Amino acid sequence: MKIVxxxxxxxxxxxxxxxxxxxxxxxxxxxxxxxxxxxxxxxSFARIEHEEMFLYNMNIxxxxxSSYFKVDPKRxxxxxxxxxEIKKLIGTATQKGLTLVxxxxxFNDKGWAKIEIALARGKKSYDKRRxxxxxxxxxxxxxxxxxxxxxx
Numbered sequence: 001m002k003i004v005x006x007x008x009x010x011x012x013x014x015x016x017x018x019x020x021x022x023x024x025x026x027x028x029x030x031x032x033x034x035x036x037x038x039x040x041x042x043x044s045f046a047r048i049e050h051e052e053m054f055l056y057n058m059n060i061x062x063x064x065x066s067s068y069f070k071v072d073p074k075r076x077x078x079x080x081x082x083x084x085e086i087k088k089l090i091g092t093a094t095q096k097g098l099t100l101v102x103x104x105x106x107f108n109d110k111g112w113a114k115i116e117i118a119l120a121r122g123k124k125s126y127d128k129r130r131x132x133x134x135x136x137x138x139x140x141x142x143x144x145x146x147x148x149x150x151x152x
Contacts, residue, residue: 004034004113006104007041012128014101014120020089022053023080024105024113027071029063034113038063039105046079046100046117048090053079055102055115079115089119097121 010016026034033039038061046055055077062070081089093100103116 001109002107004037004105004107005039005041007044007102009042010101010103010118010120012123012131014099014118014122015127016103016118016120017098018092018119019103020081020085020117020119022115022117024055024115025078025080026060026113028069029065030060030071031113032065033060033063034105035107036063041102041105044102046102048086048093048100051083051086051090053081053086053089053100053117055079058102058105079117092119 040059040061042059044055044057044059046053048054057074058077059073061073089100092098098119098121101118101120103118105113105115108114
């Protein structure tokens, strides 16, 4: 599995409840651009419309060597999921406070471009602060233990 791009802010801003793997419908030179890691997931999100899932605001930069077939880098892309998965998401994603957030774009073993979508609930600012304090305390404890082990 070759990871192209990750959405690092997603785990900071959301509680991840469940993840799904979906295919991406790409056009022209977008696959070559993805292989060159020309992708950004900042500010992107997924939405279900008419029993199909679409990805918004994912930026796939234009491939440098493409000659005539150019597409909009921020166009809306259809995601490929099974009908059962989409129907399950329709029921859960309509709940208050839940959203569909992309976590990473990657190529699987067969060479197909895939995206990992998460069903997530937004974190409050006090949750983020608490998590940062816990991380700092954990790091300081590890440093102290490492310093203690060196002495003996």
